[in-house]
Amino acid sequence: MSRKHIFLNNAATTKIRKTIAKKIYKLEKYYLNTRTGKASKIDKITHLYIHKVTQILKCHRKEIIWTSGATEANNMVIKGLLKNHEKVVTTDTEHDSILKTLKIHKVNTLLLKTHTPYTLITQFKKIIQNHKIKLASICYVNNETGIINNIKKIAHICHKENIILHIDATQAFGKLTINIANTPADLITISSHKIYGPKGIGLLYIKSSLIPQITPLITGGQQQSIRAGTLPQQTIIGACAAITAIHKNLKRTTSKITKLNTFLLNKLKQTFKTNFGYISGNKVPHITCMWIKNLNSTLLIKKLKTITIANKAACNYTSTYSHKIKTITKFNKYRKLSFRVSIGKNNSYCEIAYLIKKLKEIYTTSINPLFQEKQ
Structure with a gap:
């Protein structure tokens, strides 16, 4: 045997929760939406589930941008915010969607070295003495070691020095309590398939004051013209259900x-x-x-x-x-x-x-x- x-x-x-997989399948029959010229039940259900997520994250609905996953969300931060030769701080153990994107994007990247005698905080403080930094992009939890970075201290430095802070919370959400109140970041990446939700969907929280500064990767109109494309409402509902369930448990x-x-x-x-x-x-x-x-x-x-x-x-x-x-x-x-x-x-x-x-x-x-x- x-x-x-x-x-x-x-x-x-x-593995996607069975209840979520069944929910997505059942909702496939609602294929009409307001954009197709007729409001349907799917619009109301989507609105309800997104509202639950805004309560968990303690943010506004307009501050959530739906993406195809964490990789797209991270790319949106780097390519959407940084112009040529602007300076960004990150760590040497970030996800490839950060490190490789920074490598091909024409910006000045300053790396914080992990596991050295000097902590990330000490290195960060030294860097800002000599450089004008626009963005800091730091993962909350490392995807290979599970190490938790001291986001609160990093956030304190960023806000004091007027540096935009992006947190890649792909491995942190569902393991730590994350919301805008206790995770004071300007941008936060979350992925659905890491928390027992469907693949192909993620979100980027963007602080409302930053939204006008984002240059879209995909143009076409939807989501405040930041991320175009017809919203996959059934999948969004699945992602919202995963966020709600993992937060509850x-x-x-x-x-x-x-x-x-x-x-x-x-x-x-x-x-x-x-x-x-x-x-x-x-x-x-x-x-x-x-x-x-x-x-x-x-x-x-x-x-x-x-x-x-x-x-x-x-x-x-x-x-x-x-x-x-x-x-x-x-x-x-x-x-x-x-x-x-x-x-x-x-x-x-x-x-x-x-x-x-x-x-x-x-x-x-x-x-x-x-x-x-x-x-």
Whole structure:
């Protein structure tokens, strides 16, 4: 009998909630809307669901721009706000939709180095002494390590120095409480498929005073002429339902995932002792980057077969291993060994226990045949 597939790569994507998938399917029959010349039920439902999201984010409806996902939202920030040779501050471990976009866009990029003796805050303060910065774009939670950046301190500096602050909250929303009141950013990126919603939809919160400054990527008229195209109302409703559900269950889900992650790390420490290591610190429990001595992560992923983990971000197609772990000098020697386990709301103790069992088997058969005898 084949074993059920175990998915432990929830930082890459998540399984859409069944209730949301059914809701989207049922709403497909409402294909007419105000723009087609006739108001229909779908307009009222869409308005209701977006209103729920504005209450959660504590913002106005006009400050939400719907996009095809976080990548488009991040591109909109960089290309829509920055003109040639203007200066932007970001970190060296951002998502490729930030770093690669900045690389091809003709702007001056100043990088904050992670995992150095100097904190991001110290580096940021030093940079603003010598440069006039227009934008700071910082991820709230790193997608490969789970490390939480100190957004409140960064926001304080930005507001004091009149710097526009963009937060990529793709990995943070649904793991931390995020709204305009406690996350004082000018722009915030959120993705639906990271929070058990449909793919192909995301949003960019834009502070109302900044809206006139955005140059649209796609022109045509809709969404205050910032992002044109017929709105996919059923998918927007699905995204709104995902935001509402994850916000409602945040404490319960986080508690469950924290316990699963603690169980995983404790068992791996007991099993592999000093041969096991992981990146710790101020982080979310949902994402952990780890390694086992001498066990190549590419080999590991192939041998796990019925278990999905990752050794790099889903967007990284050009290299075999994580460029972010390479960037983090302190952990560079573990780059070819490191793998990411990202736990979601659907995972269980049995699945974590089975992963540990398979890791032990692979290590024993592939790396150290005497390992079993030493236990």
